[in-house]
Amino acid sequence: MRRLLVALCLLTASLSSAPCSAQARSQLGPLCTTDTTPAEQMIEACSKIIALKVFKGAQLATVYFWRAVGWNKKGDYARVIADTTEAMRLQPSQAVYNLRGSAYYDRGDYDIAIADFDDALKLGPPSGIIFHNRGNAWRGKHDYAKAIADYDMSIKSDPRSAFSFQNRGISKQALGDLDGALADINQAIRLDPTLPQPLINRTAIWRAKGDLDRAIADGSEAIRLAKEKPPVNIMTPPNSVLISGYTHRALAYEAKGDYAHARDDYKSTLAIVASDAGSKANQATAKVRLSLVTDAIAPIPREQPLPTTQPAASPAPQQTGTAPAPSPVPAVRGTRMALIIGNGAYQHVKALPNPPNDARAVARSLRDIGFTVSEGVDLDRAAMQKVTRDFLREAARAQVAVVYYAGHGVQVDGRNYLIPVDVELKPGANMTDAMIDMDTIMAGLDDQVRTNILIFDACRNNPMAQQVASAGTNRGMEGASGLAAPTSLGTGATLGAGTLIAFATAPGQVALDGEGANSPFSIALSRHIGTPGLEVQQMLTRVRAEVVSTTKNKQVPWSNSSLLGEVYLAEK
Structure with missing residues (x-):
């Protein structure tokens, strides 16, 4: 992603004309203020000039x-922000605001980045580069209309800005305009065929269209270009292009059922050092999906000979200790899949009577509207891991993925965990080892070409055995009450594009298990989720209103969305 600097030559001139020692002028000055200087040398030279104490x-x-530029090359955004803040104190400038805004952007702090880009534009003159950068920040906030408006201004300023066409195309794709997105990305490629980034983004468009062979071809060319000529733009986060290229090609291979190549690409993604929020999100996804595709590749027994190049007669069928390697499965765009789990028969903590009933009711409602449903009730850790991993693997080919979990949940250090029925905490044991990490599920589903709906009726605050006296039948466990608000949609832990997360009650609050056979939340959800022509966020609004009424304001369901358009679970 390109975020160029403004007026570098003017800044360099002020240093060149300043009084300084002969050594600083002849050696340190050029090393500090030349953008092609390696990061370490640039930082060292600028630091020595600062230590001379001859400038004011x-x-x-x-x-x-310029020292901030060096830190930016290294991906050390905290130091970029510190040095640019000091530069602003001494002399505010458009270039400094632009650089600091870009550092905040790369950290995932989009609101602060937008404020810095606003200040840069106020200082003037109008800059297409800064409009482009602010567009990136709006896109990070999923405000695609504002992003497109800024990219329009950037293109108006510089009609040959390949990156502005590229990023406008990404925003159009997010709004569902695949043809408009493809036109913009193609224009970016025509303007500069040597750039790998537009090819990576076209990879995502081909995947969304179901053309996986083209997606793989574009991903391969992007990786070749990124290796052949690493981006020299000092505003491009280190290694971000290569990480993105491997991740997108891996997702295409996996959707095609080519797990071996997908595994290799995920490994390559994780072998690279990531510095920015987007790259870390890609690696979070790669880590989960690597585990999934590795499981999908059955090992070949050592005694089994390697395949020969000559045709051989097929051996008689026989049972072996390993499953055959799966054949590639063609992607079916439009597939709608759901994972439904209800845990209530807990062995070492207080049981919950309703989650199995809740899960069955929601599963039935989703099947009625055409979802392929994987359903599990009262699962221990091994079974829960297996059904979750199997679902995440299959979801690589889905257009819409729904996850519903009812049962115990807990937040530990701000992270949410789902609780298998065999959980047992022993003195000295790590609490989270026995649980399922919600962030792992989110990272495994994180993919901009799929819509993800995650619904958790897991805020039922019931303590661990012998830890806290029970005051009633409700959901959530020791660690902290209720579930924590996921940070992934806003901080880059995962990209979160096209994802909606719903809790049975507000973060940190307790959801009721219900007096009847089902929880108040699942009753309302089952009633409304299959309503034809009801957009998913409107559906959740109806669920919220019903739960609030039923519980007499004791429970208020909560949701957070980065959906990229209207989503209908039941056809209009």
């Missing part, structure tokens, strides 16, 4: 700016 005001601001 705007000239010293220039040195801090």
Whole structure:
């Protein structure tokens, strides 16, 4: 992603004309203020100039700016922000605001980034580069209309800006305009065929269209270009292009059923050092999916000979200790899949009577509207892991994925965990080892070409055995009450595009298990989820209103969305 600097030559000139020792002028100055200087040398030279204490005001601001450029090359955004903040104190400038805004963007702090880009534009003159950068930040916030408006301004300023066409195309794709997105991405490629980034983004479009062979071809060319000529733009996060290229090609291979190549690409993704929020999100996804595709590749027994190049007669069928390697499965776009789990028969903590009933009711409602449903009731850790991993693997070919879990849930250090029925905490044991990490499920589903709906009726606060006296039948466990609000949609832990997360009650609050056979939340959800022509967020609004009424304001369901358009679970 390209975020160019503004007026670098003007800043360099102020340093070149400043009084300094002969050594600083002849050696340190050029090393500090030349954008092709390696990061370590740039930082060292600028630091020595600062230590000379011969500069003040705007000239010293220039040195801090260039040292921030060095830190930016290394992906050390905290130091970028520190040095640009000092440069602003000495002499505010458009270039400094732009650089600091870009650092905040790369950290995932989009609101602060937008504020810095606003200030840069106020200082003037109008800059297509800064409009482009602000568009990136709006896109990070999933405000695609504002992003497109800024990219329009950038393209108006520079009609040959390949990156502005590319990122406008990404925004159009997010809004469901695949043809408009493809036109913009193609224009970016025509403007600069040597850039790998537009090819990576076209890979995602081909996947969304179900053309996996083209997706793989574009991904391969993007990786070749990124290796052959690593991005020299100092505003491009280190290694981000290569990480993105491997991740997108791996997703295409996996959707095609080519697990061996997908595994290799996920490994390559994880072998690279990531510095920015987007790259870390890609690696979070790669880590989960690598485990899934590795499971899908059955090992060949050592005594089995390698395949020969000559045709051989097929051996008689026989039972072996390993399953045959799966054949590639063609992607079926439009597939709608759901994972439904209800845990209530807990062995070492207080049982919950209703989650199995809740799960069956929701599963039945989803089957009625055409979902392929994987259903599990009262699962221990091994079974829960298996059904979850099997679902995540199959979801690689889905257009819509729904996850519903009812049972005990707990937040530990701000992370949410789902509780198998055999959970037992022993002195000295790590609490989370016996649980299923919700973030792992989210990372495994994180893919911009799929819509993900995750619904958790798991805020029923019931303590661990012998830890806290029970005051009633409700959901959530020791660690903290209720579930924590997921940070993934906003901080880059996962990209979160096209995802909706719903809790049976507000984060940190307790959901009721119900007096009858089902929880208040599952009763309302089962009633409304299959309503034809009801958009999913409107559906959840109806669920929320019914639960609030039923519980007399004791329970208010909560949701957070980065959906990219209207989603209908039941056909109009």
